[in-house]
Amino acid sequence: MLLIFILAVVAAVSRSEEDIMKNLTTVTWAHAVNNKTYLEAALASEVSMLEADIVMGTIRGKDGPPLPIMAHPPATTSDLTLADFLSAVAQYNKGNSKPKGVKLDFKSIEAFEKSQDLIAKYTKPEVNFPVWLNADILPGPVKATTKPVDPVKFLTLGSKHPRAVMSVGWTTNYGKNVTEGEYSRDQIGTMLRMINEYKINQTVTFPVRAGLACNSQPVLLDLLRETTSLNSSMTVWSSEGDAVEVDRMRALILTVGLERTYLDVPHELAARLHLPPSDVGAKN
Ligand SMILES: *[C@@H]1O[C@H](CO)[C@@H](O)[C@H](O)[C@H]1NC(C)=O
Ligand SMILES: *[C@@H]1O[C@H](CO)[C@@H](O)[C@H](O)[C@H]1NC(C)=O
Ligand SMILES: *[C@@H]1O[C@H](CO)[C@@H](O)[C@H](O)[C@H]1NC(C)=O
Ligand SMILES: *[C@@H]1O[C@H](CO)[C@@H](O)[C@H](O)[C@H]1NC(C)=O
Ligand SMILES: *[C@@H]1O[C@H](CO)[C@@H](O)[C@H](O)[C@H]1NC(C)=O
Secondary structure (H helix, E strand, O other), X not given: OHHHHHHHHHHXXXXXXXXXXXXXXXXXXXXXXXXXHHHHXXXXXXXXXXXXXXXXXXXXXXXOOOEEEEOOOOXXXXXXXXXXXXXXXXXXXXXXXXXXXXXXXXXOHHHHHOOHHHHHHOOOOOOOOOEEEEEEEEOOOOOOOOOOXXXXXXXXXXXXXXXXXXXXXXXXXXXXXXXXXXXXXXHHHXXXXXXXXXXXXXXXXXXXXXXXHOOOHHHHHHHHHHOHHHOOEEEEEOOOOOXXXXXXXXXXXXXXXXXXXXXXXXXXXXXXXXXXXXXXXXXX
């Protein structure tokens, strides 16, 4: 009786790990993990990926030159440096069978440049958790005016960490009054050219904003097809309140495939997508 129970538990665990391999939408996210309190809470939670922002700044109450800290612009102070953030995550993950990954969202090229030694330290072969290096490196829809992070420098430095996932996207102007738009063929083409020109040869993912991505299926399929050798995927994200054509979004995700789509959207939108259930359970 006990043996059967144990076998059932083992089967359930291995099934869920297998499912994550095929169904990247099962990966869950914590956002803006930019202070000590929230980092502790996120590490204690069930989420699998911690997304956090990096800017140059200072630790509150301490003097000294600016250094990479966890904060979202316009903030330039924090109680957490990137060094302390990574060290806490590594400590948590040590010997852990379900290590949590990090998606480091660099808000300036200076912050990325000054983080190189730390990134190298946490992308060594013995490190057991995924490290994603993220930045908006190209101007995107709809006529976005946010200044992108220098693409040449970001790709050149990023390629020096081949075990890290390169997560490269476009600035966006959406939500509020902007409820229609798409990624243009030019915007997609520029990304593709840069990835080829700077000889990216590591896993890549393209963060795309749901409301815009759902109107861009043909060009996104091209982008993913052309980068198949990089094990490319898309990471669909959305801000609270973004207008999203749910049926089109669902069609895009199912065409690209659950094995190539990370889904990082508000719960309400995720639920409305009605992704098809796994039939693995039914067969057992
Ligand atoms: C810590 O971060 C969380 C998530 O970004 C935020 O909700 C919270 O207000 C922050 N706390 C402090 C003290 O900054
Ligand atoms: C949104 O549109 C309204 C009315 O056209 C305008 O007054 C407001 O400034 C716009 N807001 C933004 C953020 O563009
Ligand atoms: C890409 O990297 C792999 C090792 O990760 C290497 O075997 C391969 O030769 C590289 N390809 C190119 C075109 O540099
Ligand atoms: C893609 O995945 C395969 C299988 O896991 C791996 O051998 C290869 O190195 C990966 N290539 C890149 C560029 O990530
Ligand atoms: C994939 O994962 C999502 C989110 O956990 C779930 O809703 C869906 O049923 C899964 N589908 C498959 C085919 O595994």
